[in-house]
Amino acid sequence: MQETAHKVIRIALADEHTLFRAGLRRLLASEPDFEVVAESPGGHDVFPVLESVHPDILLLDLQMPGIDGLEVLRELHNSAPDTRILVLTASENEQDLAQAMKLGACGVVLKTSGTELLMQAIRKVSEGEIWLDGRVTANVIRQLADSRQPGARGSTEPGGLTPREREIAALVGQGFKYREIAEMLSISEQTVKNHLRNMFHKLGVSDRLQLALYAIHHNL
Numbered sequence: 001m002q003e004t005a006h007k008v009i010r011i012a013l014a015d016e017h018t019l020f021r022a023g024l025r026r027l028l029a030s031e032p033d034f035e036v037v038a039e040s041p042g043g044h045d046v047f048p049v050l051e052s053v054h055p056d057i058l059l060l061d062l063q064m065p066g067i068d069g070l071e072v073l074r075e076l077h078n079s080a081p082d083t084r085i086l087v088l089t090a091s092e093n094e095q096d097l098a099q100a101m102k103l104g105a106c107g108v109v110l111k112t113s114g115t116e117l118l119m120q121a122i123r124k125v126s127e128g129e130i131w132l133d134g135r136v137t138a139n140v141i142r143q144l145a146d147s148r149q150p151g152a153r154g155s156t157e158p159g160g161l162t163p164r165e166r167e168i169a170a171l172v173g174q175g176f177k178y179r180e181i182a183e184m185l186s187i188s189e190q191t192v193k194n195h196l197r198n199m200f201h202k203l204g205v206s207d208r209l210q211l212a213l214y215a216i217h218h219n220l
Contacts, residue, residue, distance in 0.1 A: 008033055009126045012055035014040040016064045043067025050083055056126055059088045073103035086125050098140045107131030130210050160202045168195050172208055173215030
C-alpha cells in the first residue's frame with residue numbers, strides 16, 4: 001500500500017543565536033513534512049530571504065540585532081507576503097506580542113514551549129489558522145481589545161451576525177469565559193455555546209481565539 005505523500009512546509013528561521021538556530025534546524029529536519037530552506041541571524045537579512053526563497057513559514061524572533069522582529073513585521077505589514085509569520089520568542093511582554101499580532105503575525109509560540117506544541121503551531125499556521133501560546137492568550141487578547149479606538153469600525157461589517165451574536169463576539173473579544181458571558185447576558189452557558197457554533201460557521205473561524213481576533217479587528 002502506497003503511503004500518503006506529505007505536503008512539505010518550507011520554513012525559514014530568523015534568530016540571532018547560532019546555536020539555537022542549529023538546534024531548531026535539526027529538530028525541524030526530523031519531521032517528514034518540514035524543510036528548513038533559509039536562515040537569518042538578523043532582521044536585515046529577512047527581506048532578501050523572503051524575496052528569494054519564498055518560504056511558507058517564517059519563524060521570527062522579536063529580539064534581533066539591527067532591525068528587531070517588530071520592525072520586520074512593520075516593514076512587511078503592507079506588502080502582504082505569501083509567507084505566514086510565526087513569532088518564536090523568549091519574550092512574554094504582552095504588549096510586544098499583541099503588537100506582533102496587529103502587525104500581521106499569524107501566531108506566537110514561546111521558546112520555553114514543548115517540541116510538540118511548536119510542531120502543531122507550525123502546521124496550524126501553515127493551514128491558515130491563528131495560533132497563540134496558551135500561557136499568553138488571555139493577556140494578548142486583552143491588550144488587543146484595549147488598543148481599539150472607541151467607536152471605530154472595521155472596513156467591513158461583520159457578515160450576517162445577529163445583534164445577540166455580535167454582543168457575544170464582543171465579550172469573547174474582551175476575554176470573558178463562556179460561563180461569565182452567560183451570567184452577564186442572563187442566558188444559559190449552552191445557549192452561549194450554540195451561538196458560538198453558529199458564529200464559527202457564519203464567519204469561517206474554527207475556535208474562540210479566531211473569533212476573538214475577528215471581534216477585535218471589527219471593533220465589535
